[in-house]
Amino acid sequence: MDLxxxxxxxxxxxxxxxxxxxxxxxxxxxxxxKLRWVIARIQSRLGPNRTGPWGVAQTVADALKLFQKEDIxxxxxxxxxxxxxPVIVFVPAYLVYVVIPFGEGLTAHSLNIGAIYISxxxxxxxxxIVVAGWASNNKWSLLxxxxxxxxxxxxxxxxxxxxxxxxxxxxxxxxxxxxQAQAGNFWNWNLFHAFPMLPLAFLMMLIAGLxxxxxxxxxxxxxxxELVAGFNTEYSGMKFALFFLxxxxxxxxxxxxxxxxxxxxxxxxxxxxxxxxxxxxxxxIPLFSLISLGxxxxxxxxxxxxxxxxxxTLPRVRMDQLMNLSWKALIPVGLVNLLLTGAYVVFWMK
Amino acid sequence: xxxxxxKDIVNSFVSVAKGLWVTVTHWSPxxxxxxxxxxxxxxxxxxxxxxxxxxxVNPKTGRSGCIACGACMRMCPEQIxxxxxxxxxxxxxxxxxxxxxxxxxxxxxxCMEVCPTNxxxxxxxxxxxxxxRECMVYTLExxxxxxxxxxxEPESVESEESS
Numbered sequence: 001m002d003l004x005x006x007x008x009x010x011x012x013x014x015x016x017x018x019x020x021x022x023x024x025x026x027x028x029x030x031x032x033x034k035l036r037w038v039i040a041r042i043q044s045r046l047g048p049n050r051t052g053p054w055g056v057a058q059t060v061a062d063a064l065k066l067f068q069k070e071d072i073x074x075x076x077x078x079x080x081x082x083x084x085x086p087v088i089v090f091v092p093a094y095l096v097y098v099v100i101p102f103g104e105g106l107t108a109h110s111l112n113i114g115a116i117y118i119s120x121x122x123x124x125x126x127x128x129i130v131v132a133g134w135a136s137n138n139k140w141s142l143l144x145x146x147x148x149x150x151x152x153x154x155x156x157x158x159x160x161x162x163x164x165x166x167x168x169x170x171x172x173x174x175x176x177x178x179x180q181a182q183a184g185n186f187w188n189w190n191l192f193h194a195f196p197m198l199p200l201a202f203l204m205m206l207i208a209g210l211x212x213x214x215x216x217x218x219x220x221x222x223x224x225x226e227l228v229a230g231f232n233t234e235y236s237g238m239k240f241a242l243f244f245l246x247x248x249x250x251x252x253x254x255x256x257x258x259x260x261x262x263x264x265x266x267x268x269x270x271x272x273x274x275x276x277x278x279x280x281x282x283x284x285i286p287l288f289s290l291i292s293l294g295x296x297x298x299x300x301x302x303x304x305x306x307x308x309x310x311x312x313t314l315p316r317v318r319m320d321q322l323m324n325l326s327w328k329a330l331i332p333v334g335l336v337n338l339l340l341t342g343a344y345v346v347f348w349m350k
Numbered sequence: 351x352x353x354x355x356x357k358d359i360v361n362s363f364v365s366v367a368k369g370l371w372v373t374v375t376h377w378s379p380x381x382x383x384x385x386x387x388x389x390x391x392x393x394x395x396x397x398x399x400x401x402x403x404x405x406x407v408n409p410k411t412g413r414s415g416c417i418a419c420g421a422c423m424r425m426c427p428e429q430i431x432x433x434x435x436x437x438x439x440x441x442x443x444x445x446x447x448x449x450x451x452x453x454x455x456x457x458x459x460x461c462m463e464v465c466p467t468n469x470x471x472x473x474x475x476x477x478x479x480x481x482x483r484e485c486m487v488y489t490l491e492x493x494x495x496x497x498x499x500x501x502x503e504p505e506s507v508e509s510e511e512s513s
Binding site for chain 2: 038040041042043044045046309310312313314
């Protein structure tokens with residue numbers, strides 16, 4: 001009896017894990033394709049349009065190609081660390097998805113410390129990057145890894161400072177509850193509240209998040225023109241694919257966190273478009289969470305497009321500029337912002 | 351000191367916004383892509399496109415205006431043009447054989463420049479790839495076929511012949 005219960009529980013956990021993994025895979029496949037289209041259009045090109053109708057099968061074809069590639073481990077590399085590094089990078093990118101509220105009641109596991117969990121887990125990935133750089137026995141990889149480490153240390157602080165503003169104002173670390181606190185019309189979203197503090201936190205989150213996921217204005221650790229490809233220079237085949245997957249999964253995660261904390265999560269922009277009202281209108285209750293899932297995905301899509309827009313516009317910053325931006329600009333501003341928010345919570349919000 | 355800091359901050363935001371505006375105008379559907387889908391859609395050749403030399407047919411006489419003078423043969427830096435005059439009719443000079451080995455042609459256009467009757471004209475095609483060296487050698491018939499028929503303007507050819 002006990003064993004049956006246990007098996008049931010394990011089965012449910014496995015099912016959820018597979019569902020989340022599937023969602024992540026589909027999201028990453030789409031994001032890679034969309035990124036190539038968007039960058040192509042911005043550069044007045046067409047982008048992938050040969051594989052399947054409008055090139056929709058391009059990423060699948062690329063993944064199949066990567067499967068067939070020879071898996072090279074350079075001589076002199078630390079074989080075990082070299083093999084395990086992509087996994088260390090990939091697993092945290094996957095684990096973050098556990099607490100993200102995809103829709104009403106569609107959280108894989110709602111933690112009451114969700115926000116801390118996210119910032120803690122997502123910074124494990126940098127260990128994998130350092131391991132990859134070290135194990136490759138290649139100077140470019142090592143330089144890229146060092147840059148990655150210093151960058152992620154520098155940008156972890158502003159991210160947490162920015163995270164703490166909506167947490168202070170909503171008074172909870174649970175992402176589900178943060179989303180519920182933003183219910184109603186769009187002016188209830190965190191972005192449009194507490195004027196100088198939350199919009200500033202949103203901006204900081206966006207800038208520091210871009211640095212955290214290493215996209216172009218801040219992709220100093222894989223800067224193609226300086227370091228061949230940074231920490232993944234020596235990687236090929238499926239290991240490279242895992243790095244790639246983790247990178248794009250992280251860009252979706254950033255969008256999801258921004259949407260959850262600032263843009264109302266799965267709440268519709270107008271109350272009338274919400275799940276409760278639509279369900280009442282059409283009398284279909286199971287659609288409940290699917291509608292909110294749709295809103296969540298739509299908002300994430302918009303944020304991801306914004307990230308792609310920024311990444312195809314801005315040139316790469318220098319290493320010292322990158323460090324200056326974090327330590328001299330974002331962190332002081334974030335600290336002042338935190339102070340202001342604290343005062344706001346204590347004196348106005350009682 | 352403080353004023354430059356404020357200016358720098360404002361400037362950086364403004365310049366980022368400017369860059370984002372430039373890219374979004376390129377992103378918009380009003381700005382079509384410059385990519386040509388060549389094998390599916392043939393590119394539009396410019397008016398003065400200069401392809402390989404060909405011998406267009408004069409619609410009045412039914413053959414090209416070549417008088418087999420051999421000027422192009424002598425001029426060709428690669429020596430790939432071969433002209434043999436037809437000695438059959440002493441009143442009328444015409445080529446019995448006219449071959450161009452296009453595989454070695456460098457598209458200098460000297461043959462067309464030197465031609466006294468202006469009968470060597472650039473083709474408006476560029477798809478000359480094939481699998482053997484032999485098929486790159488264009489004979490008189492090939493050149494006439496590639497050149498097509500001249501438009502109704504035979505006076506220029508005749509006037510030059512008479513002068």
